[in-house]
Amino acid sequence: MNCVELQQSLAEVEDASGVEQRAHLRACPACSALVKELDMIVAAASDLPGAEEPSPRVWNSIEIALRQEGLIRPQASRLPLPSYAATSFAVRWGAARWLVPVAAMLLLAVGIYVRRGAAPGPLAQHASKAAVVANSADLNDVDLKDEDLMQEVADNAPAMKSQYEENLRQVNESIRDAQGVVDESPNDEDARRSLMDAYQQKSMLFELAMDRSQP
Amino acid sequence: MWSMRAAKLVAIGVIVAGTLVAESRKEFHFAVGPRAGVSVMNPYGSISVKPSLNNTVVVNAILHSDKVEVDNSQTGNRVDIQSHLLAGADADSGRVDYEVLVPADSSVTLHSSTGTLHAEKLHGDVSLEGAGASVDVRDISDAHVHVKTMNGAVNLDNIKNGHVEVDSLSGDVTMRGVNGPLVQVVSTSGRISYMGDFGNSGEYRLTSHSGDIEATIPDWTSADVSARSVRGEVHDDIPLQPKNHTWFPVDKGRAFAGTMGRVAVSSTVVLRTFSGKIHLRKRSEKNNN
Numbered sequence: 001m002n003c004v005e006l007q008q009s010l011a012e013v014e015d016a017s018g019v020e021q022r023a024h025l026r027a028c029p030a031c032s033a034l035v036k037e038l039d040m041i042v043a044a045a046s047d048l049p050g051a052e053e054p055s056p057r058v059w060n061s062i063e064i065a066l067r068q069e070g071l072i073r074p075q076a077s078r079l080p081l082p083s084y085a086a087t088s089f090a091v092r093w094g095a096a097r098w099l100v101p102v103a104a105m106l107l108l109a110v111g112i113y114v115r116r117g118a119a120p121g122p123l124a125q126h127a128s129k130a131a132v133v134a135n136s137a138d139l140n141d142v143d144l145k146d147e148d149l150m151q152e153v154a155d156n157a158p159a160m161k162s163q164y165e166e167n168l169r170q171v172n173e174s175i176r177d178a179q180g181v182v183d184e185s186p187n188d189e190d191a192r193r194s195l196m197d198a199y200q201q202k203s204m205l206f207e208l209a210m211d212r213s214q215p
Numbered sequence: 216m217w218s219m220r221a222a223k224l225v226a227i228g229v230i231v232a233g234t235l236v237a238e239s240r241k242e243f244h245f246a247v248g249p250r251a252g253v254s255v256m257n258p259y260g261s262i263s264v265k266p267s268l269n270n271t272v273v274v275n276a277i278l279h280s281d282k283v284e285v286d287n288s289q290t291g292n293r294v295d296i297q298s299h300l301l302a303g304a305d306a307d308s309g310r311v312d313y314e315v316l317v318p319a320d321s322s323v324t325l326h327s328s329t330g331t332l333h334a335e336k337l338h339g340d341v342s343l344e345g346a347g348a349s350v351d352v353r354d355i356s357d358a359h360v361h362v363k364t365m366n367g368a369v370n371l372d373n374i375k376n377g378h379v380e381v382d383s384l385s386g387d388v389t390m391r392g393v394n395g396p397l398v399q400v401v402s403t404s405g406r407i408s409y410m411g412d413f414g415n416s417g418e419y420r421l422t423s424h425s426g427d428i429e430a431t432i433p434d435w436t437s438a439d440v441s442a443r444s445v446r447g448e449v450h451d452d453i454p455l456q457p458k459n460h461t462w463f464p465v466d467k468g469r470a471f472a473g474t475m476g477r478v479a480v481s482s483t484v485v486l487r488t489f490s491g492k493i494h495l496r497k498r499s500e501k502n503n504n
Contacts, residue, residue: 157328159306160347167365167384170404174424177489181445190443190487197401197422204382208346208365211326 006031010038011066146172153209167205174198238279243287245272245294250339252293253317254324258300260310261330264323266337267316274315280308349386387426402426406491410498413438417482424489431496437476442486442493444469449486449493471495 001009001020006028009021016025016035025032146168153164178195185191247253247270255262260279267273272294276285282304286297298311306329317323322340325332332343333351340359343350350362353372362369362381369381369388377395381388387406390398394414400407402423409430413419415437421428432438432453441461442449448468455473465472474481486493 157346160328163347163366167403170425171384174403174489177424177445181489191445194422194424194445194487194489198403198424201382201384201401201403204363205365205384208344208363211328211344211346 003028003031007034010035149206149209157209164205164209168202171198171202171205175202238277239281241274241276241278241285243272243274243276243285243296245274245287245289246270247272247289247294247318247321248292249318249320250292251318251321252324253296253315253321254294255296255313255315255326257296257298257311257313257325257327257330258309259306259329260298260312260327261333262313262315262325262327263331263333264315264317264325264337265335266319270318272315272317272321274313277312279310279312280304282308283311285311412436413482413484415480415482419482419484420487421485422487423491425491426488427491427494428486428488429494429496430484430486431498433498435476437478437481438484439474439478439481440484440486440495441472442470442495444488444491444493446490447488447492449495451495453495453497 001024003024006016006021006024009018010016013021016022025035149168150161150165153161157164175195175198178191178198181188181191182195249270251270251272253264253272255264255274274285274287274294274296276296278285282301284299284301286295286299288295296313296315298309300309310330312330317337317339319337320339321337322342323334323337324342325334325344327345327348329345329347331349331351332345334341334343334355335352336354338356338358340361341352341355342359342361343352344363345367346365347367348364349367350364350369351372352360352362352370352374355373355377356375357377359378360371360374360380362371362383364383364386366385367383368386369383371379371381371388371390371393373391374393374395377393377398379390379393379395379398379400381400381402383400383402383405385404386402387408388400388402389408389410390400391410393409393411394417396417398417399420400422401420403426404424405426407421407423407426407428409419409421409428409432412433413430413436419438421430427447428442439458440455442451449471451471453475455471455475458472458474461470461472464470486495
């Protein structure tokens with residue numbers, strides 16, 4: 001298990017108690033520090049008042065962000081996250097459920113940091129390959145995720161559906177183009193930045209669609 | 216003849232009366248301290264923010280039907296305004312147009328999906344967001360200006376010493392006289408236009424995927440410029456001192472890099488696109504924008 005795989009596995013086994021996880025943590029100070037920080041957040045979160053329940057919008061944002069990063073796969077049936085996930089999280093984590101958005105954002109930040117690692121050492125090269133695989137998987141999932149987005153828009157802002165469709169098409173195209181350049185020239189910092197910008201633009205599109213449905 | 220005219224007048228009267236009944240105006244006043252926070256969330260309709268003459272936030276709202284109401288609250292130095300859509304409201308009946316006066320040092324957050332977002336003459340942070348909203352920001356100084364749109368056009372005019380970040384998918388972004396420590400624009404297909412002098416010692420990053428990028432600058436500009444289009448063309452009307460080292464291949468017609476003006480105060484300027492064109496123009500005396 002490498003660093004990327006460990007960070008991805010934390011989405012499944014949050015306390016890093018798996019055999020492979022523990023083996024990696026023994027050998028990797030960086031990931032060990034990351035898990036310690038997550039544990040600290042869990043401990044601190046227990047002091048949060050239970051009344052401060054995150055809104056359904058928070059759960060939706062997390063789900064979309066995690067899907068975009070390939071950390072979770074879409075469910076076979078489209079269960080509404082607030083009722084399904086929030087309940088299970090609430091039971092398991094109690095007041096510490098605020099940990100989840102914090103941890104998700106931390107994981108995303110670490111993931112982006114690893115992807116952007118420009119040092120051509122073995123770890124960076126390995127991470128780069130993993131990122132390319134992960135990105136390919138992302139693109140394979142694009143249709144389903146995009147369907148979710150378009151369903152959201154169709155339900156809540158049908159008049160803007162065609163505009164969202166066109167912008168979604170353009171941003172997916174930009175991701176494919178940027179990914180192509182990164183594949184050709186993995187050490188091209190400019191290309192890597194373009195890829196990151198393209199993903200951020202897509203992320204913004206999802207964000208705007210979610211906000212649009214807020215009334 | 217008279218009966219015909221009378222019928223027309225009655226019809227007009229009914230229409231006007233109907234409009235007056237459907238449309239209503241609300242006004243709210245809030246006393247705030249220095250550096251107040253003001254947030255306006257409006258699903259449908261425009262929001263315009265201008266400076267007030269005293270420490271008061273004044274909100275004028277025009278509601279286009281009774282299917283929307285305005286919720287307002289003040290918590291300490293923070294004022295929150297929210298258009299609250301009632302059952303059956305749509306883009307027309309749920310529309311509210313706001314005119315807001317705030318102390319000039321207020322931090323302002325505006326959100327509308329369809330209307331125009333406008334802010335002017337402020338020196339507090341400004342954040343504007345909306346999918347189809349067009350954005351117009353002018354005469355802002357010493358503040359952060361953050362804009363997010365999907366396809367709305369973005370116009371920034373006379374932003375001094377700003378920390379400016381614009382994200383737009385397909386809306387055109389036009390900047391006139393915008394400078395500061397950071398000016399960053401990211402667009403997928405929108406056109407990016409910059410007219411100004413790139414200030415002093417700032418970082419300017421204008422990035423698009425397929426949209427063209429055009430920067431029009433005066434002779435006295437001091438800047439370290441890098442421009443690159445992966446699949447498109449680049450044009451440079453200004454003689455730059457070539458750089459010895461760049462982090463990307465400088466293919467003729469696809470990229471250029473160089474410096475101009477005084478190195479000590481030069482800004483870093485990065486123009487980057489995938490398939491759009493990049494054009495660095497010299498500002499003509501006639502077109503003194």
